[in-house]
Amino acid sequence: MLRIEGLRKNFGGLKALDGLDFEVPPRSILGVLGMNGSGKTTMLNCINGVYIASSGSIQLDGKELTGLKPAQIFDRGVGRTFQVPRVFSRMTLWDNLAVPLLSRSMTRAERDEIRATWLKKVHLFDLRHNYAEELSGGQQKLLELARIMVSRPKLVLLDEPFAGVNPTLSRLLIDVIRDMPGETGCSVVLVSHDLTSIYELSHDIIVMHEGRILARGDAETVQSNPDVVEAYLGA
Ligand SMILES: Nc1ncnc2c1ncn2[C@@H]1O[C@H](COP(=O)(O)OP(=O)(O)OP(=O)(O)O)[C@@H](O)[C@H]1O
Numbered sequence: 001m002l003r004i005e006g007l008r009k010n011f012g013g014l015k016a017l018d019g020l021d022f023e024v025p026p027r028s029i030l031g032v033l034g035m036n037g038s039g040k041t042t043m044l045n046c047i048n049g050v051y052i053a054s055s056g057s058i059q060l061d062g063k064e065l066t067g068l069k070p071a072q073i074f075d076r077g078v079g080r081t082f083q084v085p086r087v088f089s090r091m092t093l094w095d096n097l098a099v100p101l102l103s104r105s106m107t108r109a110e111r112d113e114i115r116a117t118w119l120k121k122v123h124l125f126d127l128r129h130n131y132a133e134e135l136s137g138g139q140q141k142l143l144e145l146a147r148i149m150v151s152r153p154k155l156v157l158l159d160e161p162f163a164g165v166n167p168t169l170s171r172l173l174i175d176v177i178r179d180m181p182g183e184t185g186c187s188v189v190l191v192s193h194d195l196t197s198i199y200e201l202s203h204d205i206i207v208m209h210e211g212r213i214l215a216r217g218d219a220e221t222v223q224s225n226p227d228v229v230e231a232y233l234g235a
Contacts, residue, residue: 001026002047002155002187007056009042009211016042018211020056024155024204027181029188031202033195033222035231038208040191041083044157047189048080049073060155075103079148080157085140089133093124093143096132100151118146121176138165142173149180155187156180162194170197177201199223207231 002024009017017039024030034040045051047058049070058065065073088096097115106114119125122142127135132143141161148156158177162170178201180186192198198205199219207215207228215225222228 001061002189003057003059003062004047005057005059007043007046007058008054009039009046009051010054015211017046017053017056020208020211020213022206022213022216024187024189026187027185028203029177029181029190029201031198031205032189032191032208033193033198033205033228034208034214039211040208041159042211043208044080044159044189044191047073047155047157048078074100074151077152077154078157079151079153079155081141081144081148081159081161083160083163085137085144087132087135087140087143087147090131092129092131093119093135094128096143097147097150100147104151114150114152118150121149122146123172136166136169138169141165142169142176145173145176149184152184153186155189158188158190158192160192161190162192162197170194174201 004020004022007017007020020043032040042051046053049068053066060076060078065076088099094115101111116125119128122145124139124143132140135143161173165173174197177188180188190198190201205217205219205222206213207222209231214231215222215228
């Protein structure tokens with residue numbers, strides 16, 4: 001369970017996050033919507049330790065994450081993907097998936113099994129001996145997701161997973177993300193501008209505006225909120 005209380009992040013005089021409070025229960029997907037500059041990526045950066053929060057608390061399963069370095073937060077079970085996928089382009093897909101497992105105590109057979117499982121899930125197993133740089137941008141996003149998931153994270157932070165991904169691969173990504181909480185027990189924070197995918201996947205949605213939560217609820221509640229319609233959807 002992720003619990004965020006009073007989270008603030010200032011850049012000089014700019015309040016990028018202005019007091020966020022929310023929880024993400026186990027095995028659940030929280031969708032995060034918001035206009036450009038509303039603080040979505042800053043929030044993810046605070047959760048995984050890229051930014052140090054100005055104040056507030058971020059707890060995973062009751063343990064404080066604030067103040068820890070990104071590698072320590074990864075070891076606590078937080079995985080993260082990026083708007084522009086970060087893969088090891090001069091390594092094969094198979095080796096890409098070995099990297100997060102280097103520090104884990106697993107047998108070789110266990111390592112191979114989980115790598116094969118995730119490469120098959122994202123339909124990249126047949127390309128496992130290719131270099132990551134040979135993949136399309138959309139396939140690199142799938143590889144990045146698989147690389148996060150082999151480490152069996154408790155919490156997965158997804159930043160714009162569908163941006164720049166063709167409709168066929170987006171469909172595949174949606175199916176993989178939908179099954180993740182049930183299959184692995186993880187929780188997911190899904191930041192996306194893709195309303196259809198957010199509405200389809202999320203158990204709960206928050207809409208951010210100027211570093212605050214403007215609205216929260218299920219898809220129907222959020223879609224019918226007049227503040228959201230005015231500030232975000234612009235209709
Ligand atoms: N490192 C930084 N230094 C200064 N200002 C920053 C920094 N990172 C983000 N900001 C500012 O904080 C605010 C929130 O930015 P953020 O990238 O979190 O928004 P976002 O909702 O993720 O936007 P987008 O949808 O465009 O990705 C913006 O005004 C941005 O300019």
